[in-house]
Amino acid sequence: MTSSLSAWIWSEWFWLPENVTWADLEHPPPGVEYPRVGHILCALPLALCVLILRLIFERLVAKPCARILQIQAGVSRQAQPNAVLERVYKSMTCPDSRQLEGLSKQLDWDVRKIQRWFRLRRNQDRPSTLTKFCESMWRFTFYLGIFIYAIRHLWLSLCHSIPKPLSPGQYNYYVAELAFYWSLMFSQFTDNKRKDFIIMLVHHLATITLITFSYANNMLRAGTLVMCVHDASDIFLEAAKMANYAKYQRLCDGLFVVFSIIFFLTRLVIYPFCVLFESWEIVGPYQSWWLLNGLLLVLQALHVIWFYLITRIAVKAIFRGKVGLFLYLLCYSRSSIQYNCHPHHCFIFTGVKG
Known part of the structure:
Protein backbone atom coordinates (compact mmCIF):
# COMPACT_ATOMS: atom_id res chain seq x y z
CA MET A 1 0.00 0.00 0.00
CA THR A 2 2.77 2.42 0.99
CA SER A 3 4.85 1.59 -2.07
CA SER A 4 1.82 2.05 -4.34
CA LEU A 5 1.07 5.44 -2.79
CA SER A 6 4.71 6.51 -3.16
CA ALA A 7 4.75 5.40 -6.78
CA TRP A 8 1.59 7.40 -7.43
CA ILE A 9 2.94 10.56 -5.77
CA TRP A 10 6.28 10.38 -7.55
CA SER A 11 4.90 9.25 -10.90
CA GLU A 12 7.42 9.74 -13.72
CA TRP A 13 4.46 10.42 -16.05
CA PHE A 14 3.59 13.52 -14.00
CA TRP A 15 6.93 14.88 -12.84
CA LEU A 16 9.30 14.23 -15.74
CA PRO A 17 9.42 14.97 -19.48
CA GLU A 18 8.93 12.16 -21.97
CA ASN A 19 11.76 9.59 -22.12
CA VAL A 20 13.25 10.79 -18.80
CA THR A 21 13.11 8.57 -15.71
CA TRP A 22 14.04 8.87 -12.05
CA ALA A 23 16.84 6.39 -12.76
CA ASP A 24 18.38 8.92 -15.14
CA LEU A 25 18.57 11.39 -12.25
CA GLU A 26 19.72 8.83 -9.69
CA HIS A 27 22.53 7.50 -11.89
CA PRO A 28 23.93 10.38 -13.94
CA PRO A 29 26.93 9.98 -16.24
CA PRO A 30 30.37 10.22 -14.59
CA GLY A 31 31.20 13.80 -13.58
CA VAL A 32 27.59 14.97 -13.88
CA GLU A 33 25.27 15.83 -10.98
CA TYR A 34 21.50 16.27 -11.10
CA LEU A 55 21.82 40.66 13.42
CA ILE A 56 25.58 41.21 13.10
CA PHE A 57 25.13 43.23 9.90
CA GLU A 58 22.44 45.45 11.39
CA ARG A 59 24.48 46.15 14.51
CA LEU A 60 27.92 46.64 12.94
CA VAL A 61 27.03 48.07 9.52
CA ALA A 62 23.44 49.29 9.19
CA LYS A 63 23.13 51.15 12.51
CA PRO A 64 26.46 53.03 12.10
CA CYS A 65 25.32 54.03 8.59
CA ALA A 66 22.00 55.21 10.04
CA ARG A 67 23.83 57.33 12.60
CA ILE A 68 25.94 58.90 9.85
CA LEU A 69 22.69 59.72 7.99
CA GLN A 70 21.24 61.07 11.25
CA ILE A 71 18.40 58.55 11.36
CA GLN A 72 17.15 58.31 14.93
CA ALA A 73 15.26 55.45 16.52
CA GLY A 74 12.67 57.86 17.85
CA VAL A 75 10.73 57.25 21.04
CA SER A 76 6.99 57.06 20.45
CA ARG A 77 4.65 58.49 23.03
CA GLN A 78 3.72 55.77 25.54
CA ALA A 79 0.11 54.83 26.19
CA GLN A 80 -1.03 55.10 29.78
CA PRO A 81 -0.80 51.65 31.46
CA ASN A 82 -4.23 50.08 31.72
CA ALA A 83 -4.77 46.35 32.32
CA VAL A 84 -8.30 46.28 30.85
CA LEU A 85 -7.39 48.04 27.62
CA GLU A 86 -4.16 46.05 27.31
CA ARG A 87 -6.15 42.82 27.52
CA VAL A 88 -8.54 44.04 24.83
CA TYR A 89 -5.62 45.23 22.68
CA LYS A 90 -4.14 41.73 22.60
CA SER A 91 -7.28 40.41 20.92
CA MET A 92 -8.08 43.44 18.74
CA THR A 93 -6.01 46.51 17.97
CA CYS A 94 -8.91 48.52 16.47
CA PRO A 95 -12.15 48.03 18.42
CA TRP A 109 -13.45 57.18 30.14
CA ASP A 110 -14.44 59.35 27.22
CA VAL A 111 -14.61 57.44 23.91
CA ARG A 112 -12.07 59.85 22.36
CA LYS A 113 -9.64 59.12 25.20
CA ILE A 114 -9.97 55.37 24.58
CA GLN A 115 -9.45 55.88 20.81
CA ARG A 116 -6.34 57.93 21.58
CA TRP A 117 -5.06 55.18 23.89
CA PHE A 118 -5.41 52.55 21.16
CA ARG A 119 -3.71 54.85 18.63
CA LEU A 120 -0.75 55.40 20.95
CA ARG A 121 -0.61 51.69 21.74
CA ARG A 122 -0.50 50.78 18.05
CA ASN A 123 2.27 53.32 17.50
CA GLN A 124 4.30 51.64 20.25
CA ASP A 125 4.27 48.38 18.28
CA ARG A 126 5.25 49.95 14.98
CA PRO A 127 8.92 49.58 14.08
CA SER A 128 10.95 52.77 14.27
CA THR A 129 12.50 54.46 11.25
CA LEU A 130 15.90 53.15 12.39
CA THR A 131 14.58 49.58 12.48
CA LYS A 132 13.02 49.90 9.02
CA PHE A 133 16.22 51.41 7.62
CA CYS A 134 18.30 48.52 8.99
CA GLU A 135 15.89 45.96 7.54
CA SER A 136 15.93 47.64 4.13
CA MET A 137 19.71 47.90 4.13
CA TRP A 138 20.01 44.20 4.93
CA ARG A 139 17.63 43.26 2.10
CA PHE A 140 19.34 45.70 -0.28
CA THR A 141 22.73 44.13 0.49
CA PHE A 142 21.44 40.59 0.01
CA TYR A 143 19.55 41.33 -3.22
CA LEU A 144 22.53 43.18 -4.70
CA GLY A 145 25.00 40.46 -3.76
CA ILE A 146 22.84 37.55 -4.90
CA PHE A 147 21.96 39.35 -8.16
CA ILE A 148 25.63 39.88 -9.01
CA TYR A 149 26.31 36.23 -8.19
CA ALA A 150 23.37 35.12 -10.37
CA ILE A 151 24.49 37.15 -13.37
CA ARG A 152 27.95 35.66 -13.06
CA HIS A 153 26.64 32.08 -13.00
CA LEU A 154 23.40 32.47 -14.97
CA TRP A 155 24.91 31.35 -18.26
CA LEU A 156 25.80 28.00 -16.71
CA SER A 157 22.08 27.18 -16.64
CA LEU A 158 21.48 27.76 -20.36
CA CYS A 159 22.13 24.16 -21.40
CA HIS A 160 19.10 22.97 -23.36
CA SER A 161 19.51 19.26 -22.73
CA ILE A 162 16.96 17.51 -20.49
CA PRO A 163 17.71 16.58 -17.75
CA LYS A 164 20.14 19.44 -17.17
CA PRO A 165 23.37 18.95 -15.21
CA LEU A 166 23.60 20.81 -11.93
CA SER A 167 26.45 23.31 -11.71
CA PRO A 168 28.03 24.37 -8.38
CA GLY A 169 27.00 27.97 -9.14
CA GLN A 170 23.34 27.01 -9.50
CA TYR A 171 23.40 24.91 -6.36
CA ASN A 172 24.93 27.72 -4.29
CA TYR A 173 22.45 30.20 -5.73
CA TYR A 174 19.44 28.04 -4.92
CA LEU A 184 12.56 35.89 6.48
CA MET A 185 9.82 33.52 7.55
CA PHE A 186 11.52 32.73 10.87
CA SER A 187 12.22 36.40 11.57
CA GLN A 188 8.51 37.20 11.34
CA PHE A 189 8.09 35.50 14.71
CA THR A 190 10.89 37.50 16.36
CA ASP A 191 10.42 40.92 14.73
CA ASN A 192 7.64 43.32 15.68
CA LYS A 193 4.38 41.74 14.55
CA ARG A 194 2.83 43.69 11.68
CA LYS A 195 -0.60 43.93 10.08
CA ASP A 196 0.47 41.86 7.07
CA PHE A 197 1.89 39.00 9.19
CA ILE A 198 -0.40 36.28 7.76
CA ILE A 199 -0.11 37.56 4.19
CA MET A 200 3.69 37.64 4.29
CA LEU A 201 3.82 34.25 6.01
CA VAL A 202 1.80 32.74 3.16
CA HIS A 203 3.98 34.64 0.67
CA HIS A 204 7.21 33.25 2.13
CA LEU A 205 5.81 29.71 2.25
CA ALA A 206 4.70 29.97 -1.39
CA THR A 207 8.12 31.27 -2.40
CA ILE A 208 9.91 28.46 -0.54
CA THR A 209 7.58 25.91 -2.17
CA LEU A 210 8.21 27.26 -5.67
CA ILE A 211 11.98 27.37 -5.22
CA THR A 212 12.03 23.82 -3.83
CA PHE A 213 9.67 22.57 -6.53
CA SER A 214 11.71 24.00 -9.40
CA TYR A 215 14.92 22.53 -7.93
CA ALA A 216 13.48 19.05 -7.26
CA ASN A 217 11.94 18.93 -10.74
CA ASN A 218 15.20 20.02 -12.37
CA MET A 219 13.70 23.22 -13.80
CA LEU A 220 16.88 25.04 -12.93
CA ARG A 221 16.99 27.43 -15.86
CA ALA A 222 13.45 28.70 -15.30
CA GLY A 223 13.98 28.90 -11.54
CA THR A 224 17.25 30.79 -11.84
CA LEU A 225 15.77 33.29 -14.28
CA VAL A 226 12.65 33.87 -12.17
CA MET A 227 14.67 34.62 -9.03
CA CYS A 228 17.15 36.77 -10.93
CA VAL A 229 14.57 39.03 -12.63
CA HIS A 230 12.77 39.54 -9.31
CA ASP A 231 15.94 40.47 -7.42
CA ALA A 232 16.84 43.07 -10.06
CA SER A 233 13.98 45.46 -9.24
CA ASP A 234 13.99 44.71 -5.50
CA ILE A 235 17.48 46.21 -5.27
CA PHE A 236 16.16 49.64 -6.28
CA LEU A 237 13.02 49.34 -4.18
CA GLU A 238 15.04 48.80 -1.01
CA ALA A 239 17.43 51.59 -2.02
CA ALA A 240 14.46 53.96 -2.49
CA LYS A 241 13.11 53.03 0.93
CA MET A 242 16.49 53.74 2.54
CA ALA A 243 16.66 57.12 0.81
CA ASN A 244 13.17 57.91 2.07
CA TYR A 245 14.03 56.98 5.68
CA ALA A 246 17.12 59.21 5.43
CA LYS A 247 14.91 62.04 4.03
CA LEU A 255 15.35 55.46 -7.37
CA PHE A 256 11.60 54.97 -7.58
CA VAL A 257 11.71 55.89 -11.27
CA VAL A 258 14.55 53.42 -11.87
CA PHE A 259 12.66 50.78 -9.88
CA SER A 260 9.53 51.33 -12.00
CA ILE A 261 11.43 51.01 -15.28
CA ILE A 262 13.32 47.89 -14.20
CA PHE A 263 10.12 46.39 -12.79
CA PHE A 264 8.46 46.81 -16.18
CA LEU A 265 11.41 45.43 -18.16
CA LEU A 276 7.13 31.17 -19.91
CA PHE A 277 7.41 31.12 -23.71
CA GLU A 278 10.96 29.88 -24.07
CA SER A 279 10.45 26.96 -21.67
CA TRP A 280 7.78 25.67 -24.08
CA GLU A 281 10.31 25.64 -26.92
CA ILE A 282 13.05 24.03 -24.81
CA VAL A 283 11.22 21.09 -23.22
CA GLY A 284 7.63 21.28 -24.49
CA PRO A 285 4.69 20.85 -22.16
CA TYR A 286 4.37 17.91 -19.77
CA GLN A 287 2.24 17.44 -16.67
CA SER A 288 4.32 19.10 -13.93
CA TRP A 289 5.39 21.74 -16.47
CA TRP A 290 1.73 22.79 -16.64
CA LEU A 291 1.58 23.00 -12.85
CA LEU A 292 4.71 25.13 -12.48
CA ASN A 293 3.84 27.42 -15.36
CA GLY A 294 0.30 27.76 -14.08
CA LEU A 295 1.73 29.13 -10.85
CA LEU A 296 4.08 31.37 -12.82
CA LEU A 297 1.12 32.70 -14.83
CA VAL A 298 -0.63 33.58 -11.59
CA LEU A 299 2.53 35.44 -10.59
CA GLN A 300 2.52 37.25 -13.94
CA ALA A 301 -1.05 38.40 -13.30
CA LEU A 302 0.15 39.82 -9.97
CA HIS A 303 3.00 41.59 -11.81
CA VAL A 304 0.45 43.33 -14.03
CA ILE A 305 -1.62 44.39 -11.00
CA TRP A 306 1.45 45.66 -9.13
CA PHE A 307 2.68 47.60 -12.15
CA TYR A 308 -0.76 49.17 -12.49
CA LEU A 309 -0.53 50.31 -8.86
CA ILE A 310 2.98 51.69 -9.42
CA THR A 311 1.78 53.58 -12.51
CA ARG A 312 -1.25 54.91 -10.65
CA ILE A 313 1.01 56.36 -7.92
CA ALA A 314 3.09 58.12 -10.59
CA VAL A 315 0.03 59.40 -12.47
CA LYS A 316 -1.53 60.77 -9.27
CA ALA A 317 1.69 62.64 -8.53
CA ILE A 318 1.73 64.05 -12.06
CA PHE A 319 -1.86 65.30 -11.92
CA ARG A 320 -1.20 66.91 -8.55
CA GLY A 321 1.54 68.93 -10.19
CA LYS A 322 4.32 67.19 -8.25
CA VAL A 323 6.01 65.31 -11.01
CA GLY A 324 9.58 65.50 -9.75
CA LEU A 325 12.37 63.58 -11.33
CA PHE A 326 9.92 61.31 -13.15
CA LEU A 327 8.84 64.14 -15.47
CA TYR A 328 12.24 65.81 -15.29
CA LEU A 329 13.68 62.80 -17.08
CA LEU A 330 10.86 62.90 -19.64
CA CYS A 331 10.22 66.59 -20.28
CA TYR A 332 12.78 68.47 -18.15
CA SER A 333 10.25 69.67 -15.59
CA ARG A 334 11.58 71.38 -12.44
CA SER A 335 8.76 70.18 -10.20
CA SER A 336 9.22 67.61 -7.44
CA ILE A 337 7.30 64.39 -6.97
CA GLN A 338 6.22 63.80 -3.40
CA TYR A 339 5.90 60.03 -3.55
CA ASN A 340 6.95 58.44 -0.25
CA CYS A 341 7.89 54.80 0.19
CA HIS A 342 5.83 54.37 3.34
CA PRO A 343 5.34 50.83 4.70
CA HIS A 344 1.79 50.46 3.34
CA HIS A 345 3.04 51.48 -0.12
CA CYS A 346 6.12 49.29 0.09
CA PHE A 347 4.08 46.23 0.92
CA ILE A 348 2.65 46.42 -2.57
CA PHE A 349 6.12 46.19 -4.05
CA THR A 350 7.82 43.77 -1.62
CA GLY A 351 5.45 40.88 -2.02
CA VAL A 352 6.72 40.05 -5.46
CA LYS A 353 8.61 36.79 -5.18
CA GLY A 354 6.19 34.04 -4.96
Whole structure:
Protein backbone atom coordinates (compact mmCIF):
# COMPACT_ATOMS: atom_id res chain seq x y z
CA MET A 1 0.00 0.00 0.00
CA THR A 2 2.77 2.42 0.99
CA SER A 3 4.85 1.59 -2.07
CA SER A 4 1.82 2.05 -4.34
CA LEU A 5 1.07 5.44 -2.79
CA SER A 6 4.71 6.51 -3.16
CA ALA A 7 4.75 5.40 -6.78
CA TRP A 8 1.59 7.40 -7.43
CA ILE A 9 2.94 10.56 -5.77
CA TRP A 10 6.28 10.38 -7.55
CA SER A 11 4.90 9.25 -10.90
CA GLU A 12 7.42 9.74 -13.72
CA TRP A 13 4.46 10.42 -16.05
CA PHE A 14 3.59 13.52 -14.00
CA TRP A 15 6.93 14.88 -12.84
CA LEU A 16 9.30 14.23 -15.74
CA PRO A 17 9.42 14.97 -19.48
CA GLU A 18 8.93 12.16 -21.97
CA ASN A 19 11.76 9.59 -22.12
CA VAL A 20 13.25 10.79 -18.80
CA THR A 21 13.11 8.57 -15.71
CA TRP A 22 14.04 8.87 -12.05
CA ALA A 23 16.84 6.39 -12.76
CA ASP A 24 18.38 8.92 -15.14
CA LEU A 25 18.57 11.39 -12.25
CA GLU A 26 19.72 8.83 -9.69
CA HIS A 27 22.53 7.50 -11.89
CA PRO A 28 23.93 10.38 -13.94
CA PRO A 29 26.93 9.98 -16.24
CA PRO A 30 30.37 10.22 -14.59
CA GLY A 31 31.20 13.80 -13.58
CA VAL A 32 27.59 14.97 -13.88
CA GLU A 33 25.27 15.83 -10.98
CA TYR A 34 21.50 16.27 -11.10
CA PRO A 35 19.34 18.01 -8.47
CA ARG A 36 17.79 16.05 -5.59
CA VAL A 37 15.55 17.39 -2.85
CA GLY A 38 17.96 16.18 -0.18
CA HIS A 39 20.62 18.51 -1.57
CA ILE A 40 18.85 21.63 -0.33
CA LEU A 41 17.88 20.47 3.14
CA CYS A 42 20.97 22.31 4.33
CA ALA A 43 19.06 25.54 3.64
CA LEU A 44 17.23 25.12 6.95
CA PRO A 45 20.28 25.28 9.25
CA LEU A 46 21.78 27.90 6.93
CA ALA A 47 18.68 30.04 7.50
CA LEU A 48 19.65 30.29 11.17
CA CYS A 49 23.13 31.37 10.10
CA VAL A 50 21.53 34.01 7.86
CA LEU A 51 19.51 35.30 10.83
CA ILE A 52 22.67 35.58 12.93
CA LEU A 53 24.46 37.29 10.02
CA ARG A 54 21.57 39.74 9.73
CA LEU A 55 21.82 40.66 13.42
CA ILE A 56 25.58 41.21 13.10
CA PHE A 57 25.13 43.23 9.90
CA GLU A 58 22.44 45.45 11.39
CA ARG A 59 24.48 46.15 14.51
CA LEU A 60 27.92 46.64 12.94
CA VAL A 61 27.03 48.07 9.52
CA ALA A 62 23.44 49.29 9.19
CA LYS A 63 23.13 51.15 12.51
CA PRO A 64 26.46 53.03 12.10
CA CYS A 65 25.32 54.03 8.59
CA ALA A 66 22.00 55.21 10.04
CA ARG A 67 23.83 57.33 12.60
CA ILE A 68 25.94 58.90 9.85
CA LEU A 69 22.69 59.72 7.99
CA GLN A 70 21.24 61.07 11.25
CA ILE A 71 18.40 58.55 11.36
CA GLN A 72 17.15 58.31 14.93
CA ALA A 73 15.26 55.45 16.52
CA GLY A 74 12.67 57.86 17.85
CA VAL A 75 10.73 57.25 21.04
CA SER A 76 6.99 57.06 20.45
CA ARG A 77 4.65 58.49 23.03
CA GLN A 78 3.72 55.77 25.54
CA ALA A 79 0.11 54.83 26.19
CA GLN A 80 -1.03 55.10 29.78
CA PRO A 81 -0.80 51.65 31.46
CA ASN A 82 -4.23 50.08 31.72
CA ALA A 83 -4.77 46.35 32.32
CA VAL A 84 -8.30 46.28 30.85
CA LEU A 85 -7.39 48.04 27.62
CA GLU A 86 -4.16 46.05 27.31
CA ARG A 87 -6.15 42.82 27.52
CA VAL A 88 -8.54 44.04 24.83
CA TYR A 89 -5.62 45.23 22.68
CA LYS A 90 -4.14 41.73 22.60
CA SER A 91 -7.28 40.41 20.92
CA MET A 92 -8.08 43.44 18.74
CA THR A 93 -6.01 46.51 17.97
CA CYS A 94 -8.91 48.52 16.47
CA PRO A 95 -12.15 48.03 18.42
CA ASP A 96 -15.36 49.09 16.72
CA SER A 97 -17.77 51.77 17.96
CA ARG A 98 -19.89 49.32 19.97
CA GLN A 99 -16.84 47.95 21.79
CA LEU A 100 -15.57 51.48 22.42
CA GLU A 101 -18.89 52.41 24.01
CA GLY A 102 -18.69 49.35 26.27
CA LEU A 103 -15.13 50.18 27.34
CA SER A 104 -16.16 53.78 27.95
CA LYS A 105 -18.87 52.68 30.39
CA GLN A 106 -16.61 50.10 32.03
CA LEU A 107 -13.70 52.51 32.63
CA ASP A 108 -15.69 55.72 32.85
CA TRP A 109 -13.45 57.18 30.14
CA ASP A 110 -14.44 59.35 27.22
CA VAL A 111 -14.61 57.44 23.91
CA ARG A 112 -12.07 59.85 22.36
CA LYS A 113 -9.64 59.12 25.20
CA ILE A 114 -9.97 55.37 24.58
CA GLN A 115 -9.45 55.88 20.81
CA ARG A 116 -6.34 57.93 21.58
CA TRP A 117 -5.06 55.18 23.89
CA PHE A 118 -5.41 52.55 21.16
CA ARG A 119 -3.71 54.85 18.63
CA LEU A 120 -0.75 55.40 20.95
CA ARG A 121 -0.61 51.69 21.74
CA ARG A 122 -0.50 50.78 18.05
CA ASN A 123 2.27 53.32 17.50
CA GLN A 124 4.30 51.64 20.25
CA ASP A 125 4.27 48.38 18.28
CA ARG A 126 5.25 49.95 14.98
CA PRO A 127 8.92 49.58 14.08
CA SER A 128 10.95 52.77 14.27
CA THR A 129 12.50 54.46 11.25
CA LEU A 130 15.90 53.15 12.39
CA THR A 131 14.58 49.58 12.48
CA LYS A 132 13.02 49.90 9.02
CA PHE A 133 16.22 51.41 7.62
CA CYS A 134 18.30 48.52 8.99
CA GLU A 135 15.89 45.96 7.54
CA SER A 136 15.93 47.64 4.13
CA MET A 137 19.71 47.90 4.13
CA TRP A 138 20.01 44.20 4.93
CA ARG A 139 17.63 43.26 2.10
CA PHE A 140 19.34 45.70 -0.28
CA THR A 141 22.73 44.13 0.49
CA PHE A 142 21.44 40.59 0.01
CA TYR A 143 19.55 41.33 -3.22
CA LEU A 144 22.53 43.18 -4.70
CA GLY A 145 25.00 40.46 -3.76
CA ILE A 146 22.84 37.55 -4.90
CA PHE A 147 21.96 39.35 -8.16
CA ILE A 148 25.63 39.88 -9.01
CA TYR A 149 26.31 36.23 -8.19
CA ALA A 150 23.37 35.12 -10.37
CA ILE A 151 24.49 37.15 -13.37
CA ARG A 152 27.95 35.66 -13.06
CA HIS A 153 26.64 32.08 -13.00
CA LEU A 154 23.40 32.47 -14.97
CA TRP A 155 24.91 31.35 -18.26
CA LEU A 156 25.80 28.00 -16.71
CA SER A 157 22.08 27.18 -16.64
CA LEU A 158 21.48 27.76 -20.36
CA CYS A 159 22.13 24.16 -21.40
CA HIS A 160 19.10 22.97 -23.36
CA SER A 161 19.51 19.26 -22.73
CA ILE A 162 16.96 17.51 -20.49
CA PRO A 163 17.71 16.58 -17.75
CA LYS A 164 20.14 19.44 -17.17
CA PRO A 165 23.37 18.95 -15.21
CA LEU A 166 23.60 20.81 -11.93
CA SER A 167 26.45 23.31 -11.71
CA PRO A 168 28.03 24.37 -8.38
CA GLY A 169 27.00 27.97 -9.14
CA GLN A 170 23.34 27.01 -9.50
CA TYR A 171 23.40 24.91 -6.36
CA ASN A 172 24.93 27.72 -4.29
CA TYR A 173 22.45 30.20 -5.73
CA TYR A 174 19.44 28.04 -4.92
CA VAL A 175 20.61 27.28 -1.39
CA ALA A 176 21.34 30.96 -0.69
CA GLU A 177 17.92 32.11 -1.94
CA LEU A 178 16.12 29.34 -0.07
CA ALA A 179 18.00 30.01 3.18
CA PHE A 180 17.22 33.73 2.86
CA TYR A 181 13.48 33.14 2.51
CA TRP A 182 13.45 30.62 5.34
CA SER A 183 15.18 33.28 7.46
CA LEU A 184 12.56 35.89 6.48
CA MET A 185 9.82 33.52 7.55
CA PHE A 186 11.52 32.73 10.87
CA SER A 187 12.22 36.40 11.57
CA GLN A 188 8.51 37.20 11.34
CA PHE A 189 8.09 35.50 14.71
CA THR A 190 10.89 37.50 16.36
CA ASP A 191 10.42 40.92 14.73
CA ASN A 192 7.64 43.32 15.68
CA LYS A 193 4.38 41.74 14.55
CA ARG A 194 2.83 43.69 11.68
CA LYS A 195 -0.60 43.93 10.08
CA ASP A 196 0.47 41.86 7.07
CA PHE A 197 1.89 39.00 9.19
CA ILE A 198 -0.40 36.28 7.76
CA ILE A 199 -0.11 37.56 4.19
CA MET A 200 3.69 37.64 4.29
CA LEU A 201 3.82 34.25 6.01
CA VAL A 202 1.80 32.74 3.16
CA HIS A 203 3.98 34.64 0.67
CA HIS A 204 7.21 33.25 2.13
CA LEU A 205 5.81 29.71 2.25
CA ALA A 206 4.70 29.97 -1.39
CA THR A 207 8.12 31.27 -2.40
CA ILE A 208 9.91 28.46 -0.54
CA THR A 209 7.58 25.91 -2.17
CA LEU A 210 8.21 27.26 -5.67
CA ILE A 211 11.98 27.37 -5.22
CA THR A 212 12.03 23.82 -3.83
CA PHE A 213 9.67 22.57 -6.53
CA SER A 214 11.71 24.00 -9.40
CA TYR A 215 14.92 22.53 -7.93
CA ALA A 216 13.48 19.05 -7.26
CA ASN A 217 11.94 18.93 -10.74
CA ASN A 218 15.20 20.02 -12.37
CA MET A 219 13.70 23.22 -13.80
CA LEU A 220 16.88 25.04 -12.93
CA ARG A 221 16.99 27.43 -15.86
CA ALA A 222 13.45 28.70 -15.30
CA GLY A 223 13.98 28.90 -11.54
CA THR A 224 17.25 30.79 -11.84
CA LEU A 225 15.77 33.29 -14.28
CA VAL A 226 12.65 33.87 -12.17
CA MET A 227 14.67 34.62 -9.03
CA CYS A 228 17.15 36.77 -10.93
CA VAL A 229 14.57 39.03 -12.63
CA HIS A 230 12.77 39.54 -9.31
CA ASP A 231 15.94 40.47 -7.42
CA ALA A 232 16.84 43.07 -10.06
CA SER A 233 13.98 45.46 -9.24
CA ASP A 234 13.99 44.71 -5.50
CA ILE A 235 17.48 46.21 -5.27
CA PHE A 236 16.16 49.64 -6.28
CA LEU A 237 13.02 49.34 -4.18
CA GLU A 238 15.04 48.80 -1.01
CA ALA A 239 17.43 51.59 -2.02
CA ALA A 240 14.46 53.96 -2.49
CA LYS A 241 13.11 53.03 0.93
CA MET A 242 16.49 53.74 2.54
CA ALA A 243 16.66 57.12 0.81
CA ASN A 244 13.17 57.91 2.07
CA TYR A 245 14.03 56.98 5.68
CA ALA A 246 17.12 59.21 5.43
CA LYS A 247 14.91 62.04 4.03
CA TYR A 248 16.80 62.26 0.73
CA GLN A 249 13.60 62.85 -1.19
CA ARG A 250 15.06 63.60 -4.62
CA LEU A 251 17.20 60.47 -4.43
CA CYS A 252 14.15 58.49 -3.35
CA ASP A 253 12.18 59.86 -6.32
CA GLY A 254 14.96 58.98 -8.75
CA LEU A 255 15.35 55.46 -7.37
CA PHE A 256 11.60 54.97 -7.58
CA VAL A 257 11.71 55.89 -11.27
CA VAL A 258 14.55 53.42 -11.87
CA PHE A 259 12.66 50.78 -9.88
CA SER A 260 9.53 51.33 -12.00
CA ILE A 261 11.43 51.01 -15.28
CA ILE A 262 13.32 47.89 -14.20
CA PHE A 263 10.12 46.39 -12.79
CA PHE A 264 8.46 46.81 -16.18
CA LEU A 265 11.41 45.43 -18.16
CA THR A 266 12.13 42.44 -15.94
CA ARG A 267 8.62 41.37 -14.94
CA LEU A 268 6.48 42.33 -17.91
CA VAL A 269 9.01 41.73 -20.72
CA ILE A 270 11.89 39.42 -19.74
CA TYR A 271 9.90 37.26 -17.32
CA PRO A 272 7.09 36.13 -19.67
CA PHE A 273 9.20 35.80 -22.80
CA CYS A 274 12.32 34.16 -21.33
CA VAL A 275 10.62 32.01 -18.72
CA LEU A 276 7.13 31.17 -19.91
CA PHE A 277 7.41 31.12 -23.71
CA GLU A 278 10.96 29.88 -24.07
CA SER A 279 10.45 26.96 -21.67
CA TRP A 280 7.78 25.67 -24.08
CA GLU A 281 10.31 25.64 -26.92
CA ILE A 282 13.05 24.03 -24.81
CA VAL A 283 11.22 21.09 -23.22
CA GLY A 284 7.63 21.28 -24.49
CA PRO A 285 4.69 20.85 -22.16
CA TYR A 286 4.37 17.91 -19.77
CA GLN A 287 2.24 17.44 -16.67
CA SER A 288 4.32 19.10 -13.93
CA TRP A 289 5.39 21.74 -16.47
CA TRP A 290 1.73 22.79 -16.64
CA LEU A 291 1.58 23.00 -12.85
CA LEU A 292 4.71 25.13 -12.48
CA ASN A 293 3.84 27.42 -15.36
CA GLY A 294 0.30 27.76 -14.08
CA LEU A 295 1.73 29.13 -10.85
CA LEU A 296 4.08 31.37 -12.82
CA LEU A 297 1.12 32.70 -14.83
CA VAL A 298 -0.63 33.58 -11.59
CA LEU A 299 2.53 35.44 -10.59
CA GLN A 300 2.52 37.25 -13.94
CA ALA A 301 -1.05 38.40 -13.30
CA LEU A 302 0.15 39.82 -9.97
CA HIS A 303 3.00 41.59 -11.81
CA VAL A 304 0.45 43.33 -14.03
CA ILE A 305 -1.62 44.39 -11.00
CA TRP A 306 1.45 45.66 -9.13
CA PHE A 307 2.68 47.60 -12.15
CA TYR A 308 -0.76 49.17 -12.49
CA LEU A 309 -0.53 50.31 -8.86
CA ILE A 310 2.98 51.69 -9.42
CA THR A 311 1.78 53.58 -12.51
CA ARG A 312 -1.25 54.91 -10.65
CA ILE A 313 1.01 56.36 -7.92
CA ALA A 314 3.09 58.12 -10.59
CA VAL A 315 0.03 59.40 -12.47
CA LYS A 316 -1.53 60.77 -9.27
CA ALA A 317 1.69 62.64 -8.53
CA ILE A 318 1.73 64.05 -12.06
CA PHE A 319 -1.86 65.30 -11.92
CA ARG A 320 -1.20 66.91 -8.55
CA GLY A 321 1.54 68.93 -10.19
CA LYS A 322 4.32 67.19 -8.25
CA VAL A 323 6.01 65.31 -11.01
CA GLY A 324 9.58 65.50 -9.75
CA LEU A 325 12.37 63.58 -11.33
CA PHE A 326 9.92 61.31 -13.15
CA LEU A 327 8.84 64.14 -15.47
CA TYR A 328 12.24 65.81 -15.29
CA LEU A 329 13.68 62.80 -17.08
CA LEU A 330 10.86 62.90 -19.64
CA CYS A 331 10.22 66.59 -20.28
CA TYR A 332 12.78 68.47 -18.15
CA SER A 333 10.25 69.67 -15.59
CA ARG A 334 11.58 71.38 -12.44
CA SER A 335 8.76 70.18 -10.20
CA SER A 336 9.22 67.61 -7.44
CA ILE A 337 7.30 64.39 -6.97
CA GLN A 338 6.22 63.80 -3.40
CA TYR A 339 5.90 60.03 -3.55
CA ASN A 340 6.95 58.44 -0.25
CA CYS A 341 7.89 54.80 0.19
CA HIS A 342 5.83 54.37 3.34
CA PRO A 343 5.34 50.83 4.70
CA HIS A 344 1.79 50.46 3.34
CA HIS A 345 3.04 51.48 -0.12
CA CYS A 346 6.12 49.29 0.09
CA PHE A 347 4.08 46.23 0.92
CA ILE A 348 2.65 46.42 -2.57
CA PHE A 349 6.12 46.19 -4.05
CA THR A 350 7.82 43.77 -1.62
CA GLY A 351 5.45 40.88 -2.02
CA VAL A 352 6.72 40.05 -5.46
CA LYS A 353 8.61 36.79 -5.18
CA GLY A 354 6.19 34.04 -4.96
